[in-house]
Structures are given as structure tokens and as C-alpha cells.
Amino acid sequence: MEETTITQTGSRNRMKFIMGGAMIVAAVIYLIVSSTQASAQYFLTINELVAKTDEVADRDLRISGAVIGDSIVYDRDNLLLTFDVAHVPGDNADLDAEGGLAAALHAAVVDPTRSRITVVYEGPVPDLLQNEAQAIMTGRLDSEGVFHADELLLKCPTKYEEAVPEQVSGN
Amino acid sequence: MIANLGYGALVLTLIVSFYGIGAALVGLRKNKPALVDSARNAMLLTFPLLTLSALSIIYLLATNHFEVEYVASVTSRSMPMYLKVTALWGGQSGSLVFWSWLMSAFASAVTLRKWDRDREFLPWVIVVSLITLAFFLALNLFVENPFTRLWALPSGQVIEAMLRPAGGSLYFPSDGRGLNPLLRHPGMIIHPPMLYLGFVSFVIPYAFAMAALITGRTDDRWIRLTRRWTLWAWMFLTLGLVLGGRWAYDVLGWGGYWGWDPVEIAAFMPWLTGTAFLHSVMIQEKRGMLKQWNMVLIILTYALVIFGTFLTRSGVLSSVHAFAQSAIGPLFFAFIGITFIVSISLLMQRWNALKAQNQMTSMLSREALFLLNNLLFLGILVVCFWGVIFPLISELFTGQKVTVGPPFYERANGPLMAGLLLLMAVAPLAAWGRSTYQTLGRAIWKPTVAAAVVLVAVIISGVTNIYAMIGIFLASLVIAVTIHQYWRGIMARRKRDGSNFLAAFTKLMQRDPRRYGGYLVHISMAMLAIGIVGIEMFQTETQGTLSQGESLELGRYTMVYDELAVFNTNDARNVARAVVSVYKDGKPVGELYPRRDFFYDSQQPMTIPGVRSTFADDFYVLLVDWEEISSNSATFKIYHNPLVKWMWVGSWVFIIGTLISAWPEKEKETAPKRSQHRVAAAAD
Numbered sequence: 001m002e003e004t005t006i007t008q009t010g011s012r013n014r015m016k017f018i019m020g021g022a023m024i025v026a027a028v029i030y031l032i033v034s035s036t037q038a039s040a041q042y043f044l045t046i047n048e049l050v051a052k053t054d055e056v057a058d059r060d061l062r063i064s065g066a067v068i069g070d071s072i073v074y075d076r077d078n079l080l081l082t083f084d085v086a087h088v089p090g091d092n093a094d095l096d097a098e099g100g101l102a103a104a105l106h107a108a109v110v111d112p113t114r115s116r117i118t119v120v121y122e123g124p125v126p127d128l129l130q131n132e133a134q135a136i137m138t139g140r141l142d143s144e145g146v147f148h149a150d151e152l153l154l155k156c157p158t159k160y161e162e163a164v165p166e167q168v169s170g171n
Numbered sequence: 172m173i174a175n176l177g178y179g180a181l182v183l184t185l186i187v188s189f190y191g192i193g194a195a196l197v198g199l200r201k202n203k204p205a206l207v208d209s210a211r212n213a214m215l216l217t218f219p220l221l222t223l224s225a226l227s228i229i230y231l232l233a234t235n236h237f238e239v240e241y242v243a244s245v246t247s248r249s250m251p252m253y254l255k256v257t258a259l260w261g262g263q264s265g266s267l268v269f270w271s272w273l274m275s276a277f278a279s280a281v282t283l284r285k286w287d288r289d290r291e292f293l294p295w296v297i298v299v300s301l302i303t304l305a306f307f308l309a310l311n312l313f314v315e316n317p318f319t320r321l322w323a324l325p326s327g328q329v330i331e332a333m334l335r336p337a338g339g340s341l342y343f344p345s346d347g348r349g350l351n352p353l354l355r356h357p358g359m360i361i362h363p364p365m366l367y368l369g370f371v372s373f374v375i376p377y378a379f380a381m382a383a384l385i386t387g388r389t390d391d392r393w394i395r396l397t398r399r400w401t402l403w404a405w406m407f408l409t410l411g412l413v414l415g416g417r418w419a420y421d422v423l424g425w426g427g428y429w430g431w432d433p434v435e436i437a438a439f440m441p442w443l444t445g446t447a448f449l450h451s452v453m454i455q456e457k458r459g460m461l462k463q464w465n466m467v468l469i470i471l472t473y474a475l476v477i478f479g480t481f482l483t484r485s486g487v488l489s490s491v492h493a494f495a496q497s498a499i500g501p502l503f504f505a506f507i508g509i510t511f512i513v514s515i516s517l518l519m520q521r522w523n524a525l526k527a528q529n530q531m532t533s534m535l536s537r538e539a540l541f542l543l544n545n546l547l548f549l550g551i552l553v554v555c556f557w558g559v560i561f562p563l564i565s566e567l568f569t570g571q572k573v574t575v576g577p578p579f580y581e582r583a584n585g586p587l588m589a590g591l592l593l594l595m596a597v598a599p600l601a602a603w604g605r606s607t608y609q610t611l612g613r614a615i616w617k618p619t620v621a622a623a624v625v626l627v628a629v630i631i632s633g634v635t636n637i638y639a640m641i642g643i644f645l646a647s648l649v650i651a652v653t654i655h656q657y658w659r660g661i662m663a664r665r666k667r668d669g670s671n672f673l674a675a676f677t678k679l680m681q682r683d684p685r686r687y688g689g690y691l692v693h694i695s696m697a698m699l700a701i702g703i704v705g706i707e708m709f710q711t712e713t714q715g716t717l718s719q720g721e722s723l724e725l726g727r728y729t730m731v732y733d734e735l736a737v738f739n740t741n742d743a744r745n746v747a748r749a750v751v752s753v754y755k756d757g758k759p760v761g762e763l764y765p766r767r768d769f770f771y772d773s774q775q776p777m778t779i780p781g782v783r784s785t786f787a788d789d790f791y792v793l794l795v796d797w798e799e800i801s802s803n804s805a806t807f808k809i810y811h812n813p814l815v816k817w818m819w820v821g822s823w824v825f826i827i828g829t830l831i832s833a834w835p836e837k838e839k840e841t842a843p844k845r846s847q848h849r850v851a852a853a854a855d
Contacts, residue, residue, distance in 0.1 A: 013530070013531065013532060016534060017531055017534070017539070020534065020543075021546065024543070024546045024547070024550065025546075027550075027586075028550040028553060028554070028587070031550075031554065031582070031583040031584075031586060031587070032553070032554055032557055032583055034582075034583075035554075035575070035578075035579045035580075035582040035583035036557070036561065036575055036579060038578065038579070038582060039575050039576055039578040039579040039582065040573045040574075040575055040579075041573065041574050041575070041576060042571060042572070042573055042574075043562060043572035043573060043574045044572075062574050062576070074796065076716055076795065076796040076806045077716050077806075079714050079795060079806065079808065090572070123714075123808065124778065124793055124795040124796075124808050125795070125796070127352075127353065127775060127776045127777050127778055128353075128775070130774075130775070138576060151576070153432075
């Protein structure tokens with residue numbers, strides 16, 4: 001008699017724990033799904049960006065390109081940084097075909113036929129911003145085809161085996 | 172010459188490792204203790220050998236042997252000696268040697284302990300440690316060799332090779348490329364070793380866990396043996412993370428400390444499973460439950476440690492492009508995959524032997540709350556993992572790479588972290604076995620009142636952000652509950668033996684270092700939370716170009732630009748240093764010196780902020796630009812970061828707390844048998 005009550009409370013207990021666990025799992029899944037939807041950004045190469053200008057207007061984007069050193073202009077009164085980036089392939093295989101990231105970045109900068117876009121960023125000039133650095137930016141493309149970055153990450157694989165990302169978040 | 176010596180030592184270590192693995196296995200099978208002892212000696216031998224190899228690299232670095240490719244890539248003549256030496260972990264191949272060296276040091280320390288009672292674990296601990304070590308050595312020898320030299324071929328071409336190519340002669344570059352200036356910061360010099368210490372020390376509990384699974388000795392002995400290792404590992408890992416944050420705050424010049432990039436997350440993930448593990452092993456010790464779960468956690472932690480080592484060192488970094496940019500990627504994934512599958516299948520074999528001895532009875536019991544804590548940690552882990560692999564998944568299914576940024580992590584992890592804070596406040600008050608709302612309520616109402624007072628004060632001071640209110644309230648609650656716990660302990664002790672306050676406090680710590688040290692760690696986590704709330708929710712900024720004597724205002728602060736000097740230093744830097752005066756509410760509070768250093772060898776600038784730090788807030792000034800020659804005007808960016816100092820001070824509290832927790836308790840020689848009585852006694 002007593003044993004059955006114990007098993008009963010035991011199984012009722014187990015139910016409680018399973019329910020509790022399921023609720024937490026559901027909460028985590030909800031958080032992941034909703035947050036993913038709220039903050040998803042398309043990751044595009046410059047070629048893709050140029051090809052899809054209309055589609056991606058006013059959407060959160062993340063793009064990657066090679067910094068063209070000659071194009072860097074800094075308006076120090078307004079802390080407005082402007083520079084152009086050129087297309088570098090997004091795929092590993094393509095990068096390898098061009099001889100690695102450093103070579104691909106160099107090729108992108110010297111080749112005038114590559115697609116390019118202008119980037120505007122408000123804030124201090126990042127220390128790693130230089131010719132042939134790889135820039136990874138998040139932001140939006142405006143109707144004129146200018147990319148407004150609110151986050152700017154730079155890598156300089158030409159010099160350092162271990163590239164340190166410099167992250168600048170703004171606005 | 173030295174390069175050959177270092178390389179030879181590496182080769183020898185690999186051979187010795189293989190020998191050790193073989194000797195341990197054969198010794199077990201043939202039941203020959205002498206062979207197991209020989210394996211143990213092999214393990215001990217790896218340490219001096221790897222020390223020799225690491226010293227060779229350090230010698231080459233310190234003496235400008237730029238014909239060695241690694242040396243040329245991470246040092247230059249103008250670098251000070253301490254930076255040359257620490258460049259051992261400045262690049263990939265060197266840091267892998269450093270990893271192996273730490274691994275051999277820890278493994279040797281473990282083999283030197285007394286094994287009388289745990290003889291059956293020894294061979295398996297040796298095998299697991301040596302397999303891990305051999306993997307890293309093989310990477311060094313066959314893929315990322317730090318001793319590769321530069322050779323000039325008759326054709327004029329310069330190539331990298333370990334051995335002299337036909338007709339080649341050593342090529343000596345006149346100078347190295349130098350360490351990335353961004354890494355020339357004290358935080359960055361000790362940050363990687365801390366992280367590595369954390370990573371490597373987690374291998375030891377894992378090795379014992381595997382030994383327990385293989386030998387079938389599935390009681391909590393392996394946990395008791397490795398408790399301190401786990402704590403050390405955890406402390407170093409936490410310090411590594413905090414130092415990384417501090418470095419970002421001091422060097423990267425964006426007034427932040429954590430950016431949720433994949434590398435940071437890679438180091439954070441083993442921390443999450445490790446923290447969950449630290450808590451859930453207590454349930455196994457006290458209640459004989461969650462044995463399978465603990466195995467899962469330590470296996471996950473090991474896999475994440477290897478993964479973290481790979482991600483932090485592979486150069487794939489923030490680029491979402493690829494997880495296998497260098498040749499070591501596939502090797503790492505193969506190693507992680509194989510060890511993971513083997514570990515899990517071992518666990519499956521012992522699954523039934525690891526059944527719980529007790530059942531969860533009450534939702535409010537300490538063990539139930541610990542389980543909840545584990546679920547939340549794992550929840551955060553899943554969020555982080557999802558964020559890291561989401562680009563790959565989305566590309567697989569939609570053909571379009573989609574990434575998630577910091578907002579994703581903040582939004583998804585925020586509620587889970589708040590839940591952890593709440594648990595930190597409640598769980599220490601819950602009893603093992605069973606608690607009721609009544610007893611909990613009685614224990615928590617006073618601290619809740621204290622936290623509510625803080626909340627009201629915060630609201631009166633003008634805070635309207637609901638998330639900030641929740642965060643501050645929960646953090647205050649944790650601190651109040653914990654202090655209340657200390658208070659009660661101290662008072663009880665004073666009543667008993669009439670000792671004074673300080674003596675009672677010390678005795679309390681001595682009596683139960685694990686518990687009261689752990690409470691300090693809770694306080695430190697609450698302090699961290701306060702700092703995070705401050706900077707994340709109340710950071711403000713402004714910027715402007717000023718002529719000398721002009722000022723810029725931000726909140727209650729005024730900053731006046733006084734002067735600027737540009738000069739060369741003897742370690743090949745060109746420094747632009749501004750002097751600004753800072754006023755708070757019109758009263759002068761001091762001068763700051765934001766500067767920009769330009770490194771000639773690497774042709775790269777580095778911005779160093781001027782920071783005035785108090786518990787209330789940080790005033791953080793960056794020198795953005797200046798008028799050349801005349802330096803009449805200069806451009807500044809200012810951040811106001813409330814409460815951020817709580818983070819850094821909290822990390823000191825954290826260290827002290829962990830050290831107290833890890834303080835050796837006298838090990839009872841007769842293994843105590845678990846019983847309901849002991850459980851009841853341990854409950855309070």
C-alpha cells in the first residue's frame with residue numbers, strides 16, 4: 001500500500017520535472033527563433049550586393065570587401081570616414097584559387113574591373129584601416145548605392161598570420 | 172642549430188608519447204605494472220623535452236633569428252625583450268607548442284601525485300593525456316612547424332622549409348615584421364596563457380572521467396580527485412575571458428569589452444559547460460544523482476576546449492567565410508569528432524552503471540535548482556552555438572549566407588542570464604532534498620527588502636529602462652542574499668565561541684572554504700552583471716574637434732583640450748599625446764592623456780584612450796585626429812561608461828573567491844559513505 005503511494009508521488013514528481021524541463025527547452029527555442037528573426041543579416045560579397053541592389057535596400061546587411069587605400073577620406077570635423085571596397089570572393093575554394101586571402105585582397109585592389117562600392121562610417125578611423133585590409137561591415141545600402149556601416153571589422157592578413165579583428169561599434 | 176634542437180625535441184616528444192600510450196595499453200592487457208610505470212615515466216619525460224623545445228623558440232625569438240620564419244613573423248629588432256619572449260604565443264605555431272608544453276606540465280603534475288588508492292585510473296589517465304598531447308605535437312611537426320627556416324634558392328626565390336633544399340642557403344631577413352601593435356598590451360600578454368591554462372587544465376578532469384568510464388569505477392571518486400583541477404581550469408578560463416575584455420576596452424578604442432564575435436564565443440562555450448559542470452558535480456557528491464549528465468558535461472567541455480583552441484588560433488576569426496582556412500581545420504575537426512564519438516560510446520556502455528541513487532523529490536530542493544541552473548547554462552550554450560553555425564546552416568538550406576550579430580546574442584541570452592542571477596539568489600538558501608516556499612520565503616525576505624531599497628534608489632536617480640531595473644534588482648538581491656548568509660554564519664559562530672567578528676569570519680572560511688568561497692564568486696558575478704548593465708544600457712558618447720582651450724560636454728562632465736605633443740620614442744614609435752582636463756559638475760577632477768602611437772616597423776597606428784575610472788562611471792577619451800605641425804586643434808571622441816569599474820573589481824573578487832574554494836581541505840582518508848544523515852547535515 002505504502003509502496004504504491006510512493007510510486008505515485010514519484011511519477012507525479014517526474015511529470016512535474018519533465019514539464020518544467022520542457023518549458024525551459026521551449027523558452028530557449030523561442031528565444032533563439034525570435035532573436036534570429038529579429039537580427040538576421042544577409043552576408044554578401046560586393047558582387048552579390050551590386051547585383052541585388054534593389055532587393056536589399058533598407059535591410060540589415062553584412063558585407064565583406066577589400067579596402068582601397070587611395071579612396072580613404074576622413075572628414076575630421078564630422079568624424080565621417082569614407083572609403084571604397086572592392087569585391088573579394090566569399091568562398092574558400094575561390095580564395096584558394098587566387099592564392100589565399102592576402103593575394104585575393106591584393107588582386108581585388110589592383111583590378112579596376114572588380115565591382116566596388118563606397119562605404120560611409122561615422123566614428124574614429126580604426127587603427128587597422130589601410131590599403132588591402134579586409135573589411136567586414138554591417139549596415140545598410142542607401143538608394144544611391146552607398147553603404148552606411150554602423151559596425152566595421154578589419155583584418156590585415158598580409159602582415160600578420162594571426163589577424164586581430166578590430167571591432168568598432170557605433171551608433 | 173638551435174632550431175634543429177627544438178625540432179628534434181618535438182620529434183622525440185611525439186615518439187615518447189606514442190611509446191607511453193603503447194606501454195600503458197600493453198601493460199594493462201598483459202597485467203604488467205612495470206610497463207605502466209614505464210608509461211608514467213614517458214609522460215614525465217615529455218615535460219623536460221617540451222621545455223627544451225619551448226626554450227629553443229624563446230632563444231630564437233630573443234636573439235633575432237629572423238631566418239626562422241616564425242621569429243620573423245612575430246618579432247622585430249625594436250621590440251623590447253619581454254615582448255620578444257612572450258611572442259612564443261604571439262602566433263599560431265608557437266602557441267601550439269606553448270599549449271603542448273602546458274599540457275605536459277599538467278599531465279606530469281598529475282602523474283606525480285600519490286596513486287595508491289586510484290591505481291586503476293593511472294594508465295587510462297596517461298593514455299588520454301598523451302593522445303591529446305600527441306595530437307598537438309603532430310600538428311606542430313607536420314602542419315604548423317615553428318622551426319621552419321627561410322632558404323634562398325639559387326634561382327633567387329626564398330622558400331620556407333625545415334631542411335636545407337638542394338642548393339639552398341639560409342636566408343636572413345634584416346628585420347622581422349614585428350608583433351601586431353594591438354597585441355603589445357599587458358592584458359594581451361597574459362590573456363592567451365590564462366585562456367590556455369584554462370583550456371589545458373580541463374583536459375585533466377576529462378582524462379579522469381574517461382578513466383572512470385573505461386575502468387567501470389563509476390562512483391564519484393573521479394570527481395573528488397579532479398575537483399581542484401576543475402576549479403583551477405575554471406578560474407584561468409574566466410580570467411582569460413576577463414583579460415580579453417579588459418584588453419578590448421583599453422586597446423580597441425570603441426569603449427566596449429565584448430563583441431560576441433566567434434572567437435570570443437569559442438572561449439566562452441567551454442566556460443559555460445565548465446560552470447554547469449562545477450555545479451552539477453556537487454549534486455553527484457551530495458546526492459548521487461546526475462552522474463550521466465556530469466559525464467556529458469565534461470565530454471562536451473573537452474570537445475569545446477579543443478574547438479576553442481582551434482578557433483582562437485586558426486585565423487578564421489570573425490570571418491564567417493570558413494571554418495577550415497588553414498590545413499589544421501580538418502585535422503581539428505577530425506580529432507574532435509573522433510574523441511567525441513569514442514567518449515560518448517564509452518558513456519553509453521556505462522549508462523546503466525551511472526543510474527542515480529536518489530530521486531529528485533522537490534522542485535525547490537537545492538538539487539532541482541542546480542539542475543535548473545544547468546539547463547540555463549546549456550541554453551546559453553545552445554544560443555551561442557547556434558549563432559556561430561547559423562551562417563553555415565542558412566547557406567546549406569537557402570543558399571544564402573545569413574549571419575546574426577550581437578543583438579541576437581543579447582536578446583536571446585539576456586533572459587537566460589537574468590534567470591541565472593535569480594537562481595544565484597535563491598539556490599544557496601534551498602536545502603538539499605526538500606525545501607518549501609515557506610522556508611525559502613523566510614530566508615529571502617530580508618535580502619529582498621534590501622534589494623528593493625536599491626531598486627527604489629535607482630528609480631529615483633532617474634533610471635527608466637525596465638531591463639536595467641530588473642538587472643540591478645537581481646544583482647543586488649544576489650549580493651544581499653550572499654552577505655546575509657555570511658552574516659548569519661558569522662553571528663552563529665560568535666554566539667558559539669564568542670570570537671570577534673574577523674576571527675569568526677576567518678573560521679567560517681576555513682571551515683567550509685568551498686561554500687563560502689563559492690559565495691564570493693557569486694558576489695563577483697553580480698558585480699559583473701552590474702557593470703554590464705551600466706555600460707550596455709547607459710553608455711553615452713559625443714565627439715568634436717576642439718581648438719586649444721575649447722571644451723566638450725557630456726552629461727555632468729566637461730573636457731577641455733589643453734595641448735598636444737608629437738614625438739618619437741626609442742622603440743620606434745611616433746607618439747601623439749594630448750593633454751585634456753576633465754571637470755565634473757564644474758570641479759576639476761584631473762588630467763587625461765589620450766594618445767595615438769604609430770609603430771614604424773609594422774606601419775600601423777594604435778589608439779590608446781585616456782580613462783578616468785570610478786565606481787560610478789568611466790570617462791573615456793579617444794584622440795581621433797589632430798592638425799599636423801601646429802596641433803592647434805584636435806578631434807576627440809568621448810564615452811561615458813557608467814558602472815563599468817564594477818566588472819574589473821568584480822574579477823578580483825572572483826579570483827579571491829575561487830582561490831578560497833580551491834583551498835585544500837583535508838581529504839578524509841576513509842571515503843565517506845553517503846547517507847541521508849549526511850545529506851541532512853550538509854544541507855545547512
